[in-house]
Amino acid sequence: MFKGKIKSDFLKGIIDATSILVDEVKLRITSDGIFARAVDPAHVGMIDFKLLAGAFEEYEAEEESELGIDLDKIKGILKLASGEDTVSLSHGKEERLVIQIGNLTRKIGLLDTSTMPDTKIPSLELPAEVVVRTDELYKGIKASEAITDHIVLLADPEGFELSAEGDTDTVKLKIPKSQLSSLKCDEQVKSMFALDYFSDMVKSVKSDEVTLRLGNDYPVKMMFQIAEGNGEVMYLLAPRIESD
Amino acid sequence: MFKGKIKSDFLKGIIDATSILVDEVKLRITSDGIFARAVDPAHVGMIDFKLLAGAFEEYEAEEESELGIDLDKIKGILKLASGEDTVSLSHGKEERLVIQIGNLTRKIGLLDTSTMPDTKIPSLELPAEVVVRTDELYKGIKASEAITDHIVLLADPEGFELSAEGDTDTVKLKIPKSQLSSLKCDEQVKSMFALDYFSDMVKSVKSDEVTLRLGNDYPVKMMFQIAEGNGEVMYLLAPRIESD
Amino acid sequence: MFKGKIKSDFLKGIIDATSILVDEVKLRITSDGIFARAVDPAHVGMIDFKLLAGAFEEYEAEEESELGIDLDKIKGILKLASGEDTVSLSHGKEERLVIQIGNLTRKIGLLDTSTMPDTKIPSLELPAEVVVRTDELYKGIKASEAITDHIVLLADPEGFELSAEGDTDTVKLKIPKSQLSSLKCDEQVKSMFALDYFSDMVKSVKSDEVTLRLGNDYPVKMMFQIAEGNGEVMYLLAPRIESD
Numbered sequence: 001m002f003k004g005k006i007k008s009d010f011l012k013g014i015i016d017a018t019s020i021l022v023d024e025v026k027l028r029i030t031s032d033g034i035f036a037r038a039v040d041p042a043h044v045g046m047i048d049f050k051l052l053a054g055a056f057e058e059y060e061a062e063e064e065s066e067l068g069i070d071l072d073k074i075k076g077i078l079k080l081a082s083g084e085d086t087v088s089l090s091h092g093k094e095e096r097l098v099i100q101i102g103n104l105t106r107k108i109g110l111l112d113t114s115t116m117p118d119t120k121i122p123s124l125e126l127p128a129e130v131v132v133r134t135d136e137l138y139k140g141i142k143a144s145e146a147i148t149d150h151i152v153l154l155a156d157p158e159g160f161e162l163s164a165e166g167d168t169d170t171v172k173l174k175i176p177k178s179q180l181s182s183l184k185c186d187e188q189v190k191s192m193f194a195l196d197y198f199s200d201m202v203k204s205v206k207s208d209e210v211t212l213r214l215g216n217d218y219p220v221k222m223m224f225q226i227a228e229g230n231g232e233v234m235y236l237l238a239p240r241i242e243s244d
Numbered sequence: 245m246f247k248g249k250i251k252s253d254f255l256k257g258i259i260d261a262t263s264i265l266v267d268e269v270k271l272r273i274t275s276d277g278i279f280a281r282a283v284d285p286a287h288v289g290m291i292d293f294k295l296l297a298g299a300f301e302e303y304e305a306e307e308e309s310e311l312g313i314d315l316d317k318i319k320g321i322l323k324l325a326s327g328e329d330t331v332s333l334s335h336g337k338e339e340r341l342v343i344q345i346g347n348l349t350r351k352i353g354l355l356d357t358s359t360m361p362d363t364k365i366p367s368l369e370l371p372a373e374v375v376v377r378t379d380e381l382y383k384g385i386k387a388s389e390a391i392t393d394h395i396v397l398l399a400d401p402e403g404f405e406l407s408a409e410g411d412t413d414t415v416k417l418k419i420p421k422s423q424l425s426s427l428k429c430d431e432q433v434k435s436m437f438a439l440d441y442f443s444d445m446v447k448s449v450k451s452d453e454v455t456l457r458l459g460n461d462y463p464v465k466m467m468f469q470i471a472e473g474n475g476e477v478m479y480l481l482a483p484r485i486e487s488d
Numbered sequence: 489m490f491k492g493k494i495k496s497d498f499l500k501g502i503i504d505a506t507s508i509l510v511d512e513v514k515l516r517i518t519s520d521g522i523f524a525r526a527v528d529p530a531h532v533g534m535i536d537f538k539l540l541a542g543a544f545e546e547y548e549a550e551e552e553s554e555l556g557i558d559l560d561k562i563k564g565i566l567k568l569a570s571g572e573d574t575v576s577l578s579h580g581k582e583e584r585l586v587i588q589i590g591n592l593t594r595k596i597g598l599l600d601t602s603t604m605p606d607t608k609i610p611s612l613e614l615p616a617e618v619v620v621r622t623d624e625l626y627k628g629i630k631a632s633e634a635i636t637d638h639i640v641l642l643a644d645p646e647g648f649e650l651s652a653e654g655d656t657d658t659v660k661l662k663i664p665k666s667q668l669s670s671l672k673c674d675e676q677v678k679s680m681f682a683l684d685y686f687s688d689m690v691k692s693v694k695s696d697e698v699t700l701r702l703g704n705d706y707p708v709k710m711m712f713q714i715a716e717g718n719g720e721v722m723y724l725l726a727p728r729i730e731s732d
Contacts, residue, residue: 037275073413077389080383096412103419109412139568139592155701168584168597169561175591266618317657318633324627340656347663348627 001066002029003090005057007100008081010227011089013059014051017226017233019071020046020200021026027067030092033059033231037119045197046236055084055230057103068099068111074099077106121236123230126213128155128189131181132204133226137162140158140173141199147171149195150240155214156188164195181209189216191239201235217241246273246335249302250295252325252339252345254471255333257450258292258295259322260266261470263315265289267470270360270392271311273335277475279304281363289441292365297311299474301330311341312355318343321350331345365480368463370457372399372433375425378449383442384417385443391415394484399458400432408439425453434458435483445479490517490553491578493546494539494568496589497624498715499577501694503566505714505721507559508688515555517579521547521719525607533685537713543718545574553589555585556599562587565594609724614638614701614709616643616677619670620663622693622712627688628661629687635659637683638728643702644676652683669697677702679727689723696724707727 014034018025021040028035033052039045053059081087088100096107112192141164144151147166154161157191160180162173177183198220202210205224213221222235262269265284272279277296285287295419297303325331325345332344340351363479388395391410398405404424408419421427435458440465446454449468457465466479502522506513509528516523521540527533541547543604557680567703569575576588584595628650632639634656642649648668650661665671679702686708690698693712 080386103417105416107414142568170595172593324630347661349656349660
């Protein structure tokens with residue numbers, strides 16, 4: 001048995017962030033909160049999130065359970081709530097998730113979780129960490145989209161750089177250390193990524209800042225807080241092989 | 245000869261409400277105001293409206309006349325007026341309706357009304373009457389659209405209910421009597437309707453509240469005021485046969 | 489060598505105005521400012537603009553140069569700047585135009601200007617001149633688009649008129665002299681134009697007023713200021729032959 005009441009925007013944030021990678025997700029519900037982890041079908045991007053009990057106005061989860069969720073259905077019903085509306089979630093004996101917004105009750109059939117794989121987070125040593133403004137990152141992405149489909153992320157002791165190269169055109173977003181909220185980097189690291197994945201990930205960041213952990217030709221870890229600090233999203237994105 | 249000046253929004257409201265059912269309409273113009281009645285080509289929905297002379301800033305109609313109107317043409321020209329702009333309408337000997345907005349004059353060729361049928365409103369006994377907030381109704385419709393193409397409307401002495409059922413999913417909007425502006429209902433009545441028609445009708449309601457009259461497996465009547473009380477729209481929607 | 493800093497909106501205005509006619513343009517850069525002239529592939533419309541050094545916050549152009557520009561690329565990068573942002577432009581020895589917005593640097597490959605023709609402005613005697621509000625003109629155009637694909641512009645000593653005629657419908661925008669900012673017209677002049685070109689031209693006007701110069705079955709000249717008076721756009725549009 002699970003029951004929870006939460007501000008609509010908090011739930012929307014986590015659903016949107018997950019739906020850039022997968023259509024369905026297995027939610028693990030414990031007395032601490034809601035957890036999920038998923039890898040996209042092409043095995044390029046991973047999401048791992050927690051939405052802690054503290055993010056909820058009311059929260060009650062007797063025993064641990066797993067719910068298989070169709071993300072589009074939840075997105076559809078959340079569109080009918082304004083950001084400050086409270087959304088009630090509950091799940092009892094029935095194989096349905098009950099969502100209530102005001103006078104409206106929506107029951108969503110649950111998916112079979114037995115076919116949804118368990119995902120492990122690979123252990124990675126990512127020596128550099130950058131905390132950067134989300135809107136700056138977004139501009140770099142938008143400019144890059146016009147000329148190519150992959151970008152290079154680079155950190156060195158002086159700052160952070162996003163760059164893209166087309167046939168005749170280039171884009172460079174160079175943020176000096178002084179304009180970064182934090183920079184931990186002893187020596188230059190550099191990796192290349194698929195722009196469409198990176199773009200989707202950055203667009204789903206709801207906080208003003210995002211933390212990036214980088215290595216050399218290694219995955220990037222992107223982390224940001226949700227639900228006013230009562231939860232976190234971690235994305236992992238595999239690198240592309242640079243052909244130079 | 246007919247001449248009238250009216251606030252653009254008042255005219256827009258009535259034109260939009262009619263155009264969800266038909267492309268063309270026969271306006272009956274009398275000294276009391278403008279009247280029209282139309283049934284959609286599939287004979288599922290009907291509109292009956294009156295826009296009284298009191299809705300106009302100036303109004304003059306010497307003898308009764310009938311004008312065949314292409315609704316898309318009027319909608320197009322009204323888009324050029326802001327809501328508070330005054331629109332002048334006139335019709336003289338010429339077979340054209342003259343519409344003036346500021347310095348702009350648009351003449352619209354009239355349609356032959358001889359082929360447009362006269363429509364009678366069927367006499368119906370609809371025992372229940374509910375006055376409900378339009379935005380509540382709208383949320384119920386939007387939620388239902390995700391799972392099915394028909395809805396059930398139900399009234400009983402305790403309140404009003406809109407419900408929809410898909411294969412695994414359900415939607416229920418249940419408004420208790422205390423949250424309704426008015427409820428007249430001695431015993432439960434229930435009818436099923438095509439969601440697309442009902443949705444179009446509710447979306448064209450410009451007032452905060454709408455009155456529904458319901459029976460058992462019977463049409464629903466939907467009524468709302470326009471032009472600050474100087475007119476009214478009545479929709480009639482045929483029921484679908486429930487197969488249970 | 490050329491360097492300039494300019495408010496994003498000023499640059500956007502001129503790029504948008506040019507891109508309604510051509511995809512590429514040859515910019516002539518002198519110590520006085522930036523100049524361009526282009527004719528659309530169908531030879532129906534021409535643009536001639538100047539963006540004076542005074543429009544720039546900083547401006548430096550050592551010797552005269554010509555840059556071949558892909559307009560879509562510039563439009564794309566300018567979308568990332570808000571209207572008040574400063575955009576830095578520079579061109580050195582490299583065959584690329586460097587555009588900087590904050591921390592973002594975009595290098596755009598230049599096009600070969602040797603294949604871009606030089607364009608001369610035909611000398612025309614256009615006896616009538618009208619200064620008209622852009623939004624009035626815009627309404628006349630929108631109304632006309634619903635019924636036909638060409639319009640007639642007419643000036644006489646009493647005022648200015650835009651009219652369009654469909655099979656059964658007509659549009660007339662008639663602005664009396666008293667509502668025009670200026671009217672110089674000794675006798676009636678009248679010409680017909682392709683509505684799509686005229687519409688695109690009027691939509692790209694950023695100032696409140698636009699000056700039209702007209703003759704009898706002759707091109708129309710349209711002129712408006714840009715960059716707060718530090719520049720001007722002149723459009724020339726060839727007439728259509730009226731078949732009556």
